[in-house]
Amino acid sequence: MSFYAEFRMLSEKAMTFNFPPEMPLTEVFRGRHVLDMEKCVGCGLCEKICPNLAITMVERGEADEKRSYPQVDYGKCCFCGLCEDICPREALKLSHFPFIVVLGRDALVYPPEKLAEPPKLEHPVPPKIKGITNWAISRSFWVNFFFTGCCFIEAAPWVGSGFDMERFGMLAKGSPRHSDVLLIGGYVTVKTLRRILRIYEQMPCPKYVITLGCCPVNGGTYWDSYNTINNLEKYMPVDIMIAGCPPRPEPIGLAVVLAMNAVQSGYMGKEEKVNKEEGFLEVPSVEESREEGEYSIPFGPQHPASGNFDVYFKLEGEHVKSARPNPGYLHRGFEKLMEYRTWWQNIMLVQRVCVLDGASYELSYIGAVEKLAGVEVSRRVKYLRTIQAELCRIQSHLLNLGLIGGATGFDTMVRIAWGDRERILLLLEKLTGGRIYHIYNIPGGVRRDLPSNFKDDFKKEMKYMLKQLDLYDNLCFNNPVFNGRTKELGVLPGDMAVRLDVTGPNARASGVRFDVRKASPYETYDELEFNVVTSEGSDAYSRVLCRRKEIEESLYIVENALEKIPGGKLFERNAKGGLRLSPFSPLPKGETIHCVESARGELCFHLVSNGKNTPYRAKIRGPTFDSILVAMPKVLEDEHVAEIPVIYWSLDNCPADHDR
Amino acid sequence: MAPSVLEVLKQEFQGEYTREKVFSFVKVQKEKYFDAAKLLRENGFERLLTVSAIDWLDENEFEVYFLVYNPAENVYVKVSTRIPRENPEIQSLSSIWENSAMHEREVWELFGITFEGNTMLKPLFLEGWKGPHPFLKDFDWRKYVKEFPM
Secondary structure, three states: OOHHHHHHHHHOOOOOOOOOOOOOOOOOOOOOEEEOOOOOOOOOHHHHHOOOOOEEEEEEOOHHHOEEEEEEEOOOOOOOOHHHHHOOOOOEEEOOOOOOEEOOHHHHEEOHHHHHOOOOOOOOOOOOOOHHHHHHHHOOOEEEEEOOOOOHHHHHHHOOOOOOHHHHOOEEEOOHHHOOEEEEOOOOEHHHHHHHHHHHHHOOOOOEEEEEOOHHHHOHHHOOOOOEOOOHHHOOOOOEEEOOOOOOHHHHHHHHHHHHHHHHOOOOOOOOOOOOOOOOOOOOOOOOOOOOOEEEEEEOOOOOOOOOOEEEEEEEOOEEEEEEEEOOOOOOOHHHHHHHOOOOOOHHHHHHHOHHHHHHHHHHHHHHHHHHHOOOOOHHHHHHHHHHHHHHHHHHHHHHHHHHHHHOOOHHHHHHHHHHHHHHHHHHHHHHOOOOOOOOEEOOEEOOOOOOOHHHHHHHHHHHHHHHHHHHHHHHHOOHHHHHHHOOOOOOOHHHHHHOOOOOHHHHOOOOOOOHHHHOOOOOOOOOOOOOOOOOOOOHHHHHHHHHHHHHHHHHHHHHHHHHOOOOOOEOOEOHHHOEOOOOOOOOOEEEEEEEEEOOEEEEEEEEEOOOOOOOEEEEEOOHHHHHHHHHHHHHOOOEHHHHHHHHHHOOOOHHHHHO | OOHHHHHHHHHHOOOEEEEEOOEEEEEOOHHHHHHHHHHHHHOOOOEEEEEEEEEEOOOOEEEEEEEEEEOOOOEEEEEEEEEEOOOOEEEOOOOOOOOHHHHHHHHHHHHOOEEEOOOOOOOOOOOOOOOOOOOOOOOOHHHHHHHOOO
16 A cells, blocks of 8 residues: 555545434435325325335224325335325325334334324433443444345445444454344345344354344335245344335444444343244255365355355365356346336336446336337436436446455455445435435436536535545555456456356456447437446456446546536426326337446346236346356356455346346 | 348248347247357357246247347347247257356246256256246236235
8 A cells, every 4th residue: 555545544534424413314315204194185196106015095083084194114115205206285205314213013114193293313212231241242243244135235334434333343244153233134035034044043142133124024125026035023033123225324323323222221132033934944955066175165145255145166175166156045036026016116126136236227127118108208318317327337336346345355445435435325315316226217207307516516526536546546456465366367358258248347358348338329328428448457457447447437427417418308208109108007019128238237128018007028137147157157267265255246246136 | 230140030030020229029930949049149149148038828828039149230139939838848049159058047947948958957046946937927926925925
């Protein structure tokens, strides 16, 4: 690390946010509902549009003056805001209040009276300290993280310098036998549950379980998938539930403070109880056939560097002989879930396919739907979509830089890159109202206009980011240690990349000059100037460098787009053949494909309509299916076992994308 | 543009053919499915994006299709064919495009379509699943979730 970089970091202000109540929340964030009971006419449209069946109409009042009002179950709500959009009287609105942290499922159901109250942050009750041991445990929680689903993305900032879990004495731990807290990061499938139960059993008492998001509580967005565990409490005890989809990092902090106070007051966790459904939920034993001198080791799904994905390696000495990916921990069946929801409702489902880069999935789906409907959106909308997609690409690449930092044992990079990512997320939140899942696009337009001071905010952040990219070069790319850990590792030759259908930065780092944004420009990429970043190295270093350069390129694209953005309609209702787009309107018969360049490569949506208001078939071709399940085993051959995490993350996996 | 290859596909394989900007949709007979793939591969379609299926329940047929891309000419072609829903079988493309084996494995698991010549047909996403192939149209998830809540 250069002295310059070190001095700069010493002289600058800390990037850690203060903990509540001074939180960096924008007014547009989609949080808890507020109901105006005077205005509500009980039409029930919110109940009808809700894709998760989170809203039910309940009756209130005396016998002859009965009226119905919405009741919201935050164990199911995904905060998409479709109910707010459709409400004809503006009676049901979303506030920007994110704190819904409870100790039991029942407390997540908000009747109309509770929804009518303005949200207020209740600070946790100060603890009555019971003994030094309790105090000590609460001040040194070792958290066993299991990134079961999308919500991990909001637990990750706590590792970075933006939120900084270490100030609470918390440490992220890979080994269950050394952990006090099991943090379940979101959606749980049957396959994942088997692993969770095993990890839970291995943890020593007292142990505490915190679940993130709606999915482990009530199935959340995927309540109707055949592979979803709809009620985790049926199988193991859960102490604290944090609602949200995904919850913001701030409520996670609130849950931590709650847990600390409870433990200091003498709470020892719920009684250990595991229901394995008579052995159905045992982890199946894997017997790999192997020759003499061969070792077989699993990598993941509960590994700090794996994500919810696993690979079986066969080693000869310390070198990889073969690798067999074992995906499916995040298989929700998105394609069939989409068949059950209307074209409009699906806008809140598609970006969930890949939590790391949701905007591209929105763009790809919306592009395909608009082709089917035959609607032409205004240029302003196209520019807004471009800005959203590029900002999302930047944050995805920053996340990957942090992960590479983690894989190479270079923790400074994790802290800095993820700290910077928070600033981009804040921009996205100002633009779209969501940090991770923007739900910004609707068929025919976007849901909100550019905020008035967005250009200035972006200029400030761009100046900062360009300075930071210099810092990354100093810290990382010119660093001989980092070079030594990444150069000439995991070589993916260009011809192999094409043959195995690897796209995106992974292929461009092998000299393949292919970018959907240039090859078949969508949105406004034909009007904006940018370079396709390529490199010839074909190794892990080139792939990471490619992403770092793409961040710069994307910053210029957004700057350019903000300069050029014209005026125009935000929503075009009239489509081909006199069709008027509305939340329940059917689309004409036909099929269409729309491809975009996501942060990981080429992403296509193939939609088939049979003239109804739901898709007949939706096929998502994600970029990681081939780059990870097909190409990765070949890239890893003959590599040293210690380099697996580096190579794996240099290929930038998103398990949710290939599992779907 | 590569009209020649598509022209050949249309005539030699009696395929139905529609175009939408860079995307071409070709329908061929089951017997011509593999040959069409081979022809495309020989004519610069280096990348196979996906192999997938659609369950046309009312017609009692599966539509099996693949999507390929020609980087030199920037053309995407989707080739599809119909096969009966009972004992669905079709030739594997794994000898033409290496990555198709994994895509076919997914289709085998989710739709139950067998690909002759694919040696990878083992469960991919699901572990210990004993129910019907989950992506079939006659498997109602909402009913299933109600009957067997997990």
